[in-house]
Amino acid sequence: MVKERARILVVGGGYVGMYTALRLQRNLRRELRRGEAEITVVTPEPYMTYQPFLPEAAAGSLSPRHVVVPLRRVLPHCRVVVGEARSVRHAERTATITTLATEERGAPPEELSYDELVLAPGSVSRTLPVPGLADHGIGFKTVEEAIGLRNHVIEQMDIASSTRDPAIRDAALTFVFVGGGYAGVEALGELEDMARYTARYYHNLTPDDLKWILVEASDRILPEVGEEMGRYTVTELRRRNVQVLLGTRLESCADRIAVLSDGQRFPTRTVVWTAGVRPHPVLDATDLPRTERGRLRCTAELTVEGHAHAWAAGDAAAVPDVTAPGTDCAPNAQHAVRQARVLGDNIARSLRGEPLRTYSHRYAGSVASLGLHKGVAHVYGRKLKGYPAWFMHRAYHLSRVPTFNRKARVLAEWALAGLFKREIVSLGSLEHPRAEFELAAGGKPPHDPKGSS
Numbered sequence: 001m002v003k004e005r006a007r008i009l010v011v012g013g014g015y016v017g018m019y020t021a022l023r024l025q026r027n028l029r030r031e032l033r034r035g036e037a038e039i040t041v042v043t044p045e046p047y048m049t050y051q052p053f054l055p056e057a058a059a060g061s062l063s064p065r066h067v068v069v070p071l072r073r074v075l076p077h078c079r080v081v082v083g084e085a086r087s088v089r090h091a092e093r094t095a096t097i098t099t100l101a102t103e104e105r106g107a108p109p110e111e112l113s114y115d116e117l118v119l120a121p122g123s124v125s126r127t128l129p130v131p132g133l134a135d136h137g138i139g140f141k142t143v144e145e146a147i148g149l150r151n152h153v154i155e156q157m158d159i160a161s162s163t164r165d166p167a168i169r170d171a172a173l174t175f176v177f178v179g180g181g182y183a184g185v186e187a188l189g190e191l192e193d194m195a196r197y198t199a200r201y202y203h204n205l206t207p208d209d210l211k212w213i214l215v216e217a218s219d220r221i222l223p224e225v226g227e228e229m230g231r232y233t234v235t236e237l238r239r240r241n242v243q244v245l246l247g248t249r250l251e252s253c254a255d256r257i258a259v260l261s262d263g264q265r266f267p268t269r270t271v272v273w274t275a276g277v278r279p280h281p282v283l284d285a286t287d288l289p290r291t292e293r294g295r296l297r298c299t300a301e302l303t304v305e306g307h308a309h310a311w312a313a314g315d316a317a318a319v320p321d322v323t324a325p326g327t328d329c330a331p332n333a334q335h336a337v338r339q340a341r342v343l344g345d346n347i348a349r350s351l352r353g354e355p356l357r358t359y360s361h362r363y364a365g366s367v368a369s370l371g372l373h374k375g376v377a378h379v380y381g382r383k384l385k386g387y388p389a390w391f392m393h394r395a396y397h398l399s400r401v402p403t404f405n406r407k408a409r410v411l412a413e414w415a416l417a418g419l420f421k422r423e424i425v426s427l428g429s430l431e432h433p434r435a436e437f438e439l440a441a442g443g444k445p446p447h448d449p450k451g452s453s
Contacts, residue, residue, distance in 0.1 A: 006037045006351050009095060009114035010078075011085045011282070013043025013071050015336035016120035016314035016343070018402070023344025025077045028351075032077050037351070039078040040112065042097055046071055046082050049143050051333065052397045053410070054183075055369060058146040059190035060423045066409045067143055069402045083110075087285035090117060090310050116309050116347055119288070119296060120340075121280035123315035123331065125273060132254030137273045140187050147427075149272065153191055154198060154426035156269055160209070161202045171267040174211045176258045178250045179274035180221030185233065186369050187272060188214055192240060193371030198424045212242040215260060217249045217275070222376065224332075224366040229376040232385055236370060277331070279316050291318045295331070301356040302343045311347060313339035313359075322360045334364065337400065367393040 008024060010017050021041050031037040053067040071080050083099035086109055095117070096109045125139050138152065139145045153175065160172040175195075177188045196207040214221070214237065220230045221244070234244050249261040250271070258266040279294045288304050289297040295318040297305040302319060304310035313319060314336040319329045329335045338361055346356045365379030367389060375390035377383070384392055394414065401407055 005035070006031075006116055007114045008037065008039045008116045008118065008347065009112060010039065010041045010118040010120065011088070011095065012118075012120035012122055012280075012314075012316075013041055013045065013048055013080070014120065014122040014314070015048070015333055016122070016316075016340045017041060017043060017118070018048040018069065018071060018074065019337055019340030020118055020120065020313070020344045020347075021075050021078050022402075023341055024347060025075060027344060027348035029077070031351075039075075040081060040114075041071065041075060041078050042081045042083055042085055042095070042112070043071065044082070044084050046080060048402070050397075050401050050406075051141070052182075053401070054140065054143065054146040055186040055190040057143060058140075058150045058187060059194040059371075060150060061190070061372070061417055062410060062413055064143050064147050066406065066413060067146075069406055074403060085121065085282050088117065088119070088282070088288070090287055090304075090307055093117075093309075116351070117311065118343065118347070119283070119286070119304070119310070119312045119316060120314050121282050121316055123277035123279055124281065126276040126278040127273065128275070130250055131252040132256075133250075133271070133273065136253050136256060136269075137271050140183050140272055140274050141277075146187075149187070149191070150194070151426045152270065153195055154424065157195065157198060157202060157205060157210075158426070159269075161205055167267065170211075171256060171269050173205075173209055174213070174258075174266050174268040175270045175272070176213045176215065176250075176253075176266060176268050177272045177274065178215045179276065180214060180216030180218070180244075180246075181274065181276065182222070182224065182368060184214065184216075184272070184274035185222055185237075187274065188212060188242065189237070189370035189374065190372075192242060193374070194422065196240075197422050201424060208241065211266075212240075213258075213266060214242060214244045215248050215250055216244070216246050219246050221246070222366075222368055225368060225376050225378045226383065229378055229383055229385065233368075233370065233376050236374065236376075236385075277315060283316060293318070295328075300358045300360075301346055302339060302359055303346075303356075309350075311343055313343050319359060322358060323362075329359075329361070335361065367396050369393045 010021050028037045047068040047070050050067050056062045057064050057067045083097045085095050085097050087096045095112045098109045156172040160169045177184045192212050199205045199207045222230045222233050237244050252259040253271045258268050296312040298312050298317045298319045300320045300322050302313050315331040321327045321329045342359045367377040369375045373387050373390050375393045376385050377389035377392045
């Protein structure tokens with residue numbers, strides 16, 4: 001039994017937030033039933049996004065609703081609050097949050113008191129002061145951005161198909177991706193594959209008309225899969241007429257012209273920014289210790305260093321890697337899911353006065369998709385490429401996506417996709433669903449009714 005009634009606040013509903021709450025819900029089921037504990041999850045969205053599936057959602061291989069997990073369904077014994085934490089004062093055991101209701105009525109933020117705090121807000125895109133990036137850049141961290149990017153790419157093909165102006169056509173068919181990590185490479189690979197297929201349905205477009213450019217500041221891409229597989233990926237992308245520019249930076253994208261550090265200039269209507277992430281800004285509004293990179297300074301037991309009853313894991317936490325002394329665990333999904341299980345166990349152990357477990361791990365490997373039936377993998381020391389790596393990518397992530405319901409839906413959708421042709425429809429108007437009605441009612445239509453960037 002816990003020593004006294006415990007109020008547990010989980011900030012964030014991503015990998016760490018959801019899996020920690022799920023573990024706590026299981027470990028404390030008797031205490032929750034007796035009212036000796038309560039778990040509150042504060043999250044900006046009422047769902048967890050399984051981000052490894054975003055590239056497939058962008059390519060149309062998966063429906064958007066199948067890459068998200070509804071928190072209220074998987075956390076029936078937790079209180080889910082849709083809102084954002086604005087600040088945390090751990091010395092006072094309070095968090096300041098805004099919800100949809102406070103914003104609706106213009107009320108001040110609410111104060112939430114807690115006994116145990118789990119800070120798992122995740123990360124946001126790490127942007128640089130590149131001219132024009134805020135106006136024309138497209139991110140790739142959320143399901144909304146993935147579907148918006150798919151709509152945008154098909155819309156650019158529509159624009160190119162319907163104009164005789166070579167300048168407009170060239171800009172519409174030039175797609176620049178900045179960042180050679182998982183997000184950038186997988187998004188480019190899946191979308192290039194989708195656009196190549198879609199081009200066959202345009203009478204005046206061919207796959208060779210599309211120009212795909214990957215810009216990476218370092219001298220390699222996909223460092224997680226190893227140097228050899230990284231070189232193979234560069235070769236595979238270049239074989240598909242993708243320009244892979246290593247040791248190159250984006251200097252500007254103002255006026256819809258991508259200017260690179262090597263002097264090249266590309267008129268383009270599409271700049272996708274996937275150049276890394278940084279800890280969530282809410283960490284700036286806490287009284288907890290952080291590293292020079294802005295992550296919470298944690299122990300191997302996933303407590304915040306020097307602060308009792310504060311816990312953290314995932315992208316927001318610098319957790320010591322006990323398998324490689326002197327280093328921290330990488331901020332990736334593989335660590336986040338494993339840390340969340342230990343975190344949920346340790347909070348329950350702490351409440352019961354039991355000794356805490358240390359987080360340690362064994363490297364499983366990395367897999368990446370480069371489009372339909374194409375991929376690279378480095379798993380348990382074995383290197384795979386092409387179809388076997390692609391199959392391994394799907395099998396691994398199908399085993400990791402939460403809930404049997406979601407696994408079954410994803411598997412069924414993959415099976416149907418193997419029997420029928422790809423969907424090539426752009427639904428950009430979903431981003432402004434009231435545009436037609438506003439126009440019919442005599443209002444002014446939005447400046448960009450189809451969501452083109």
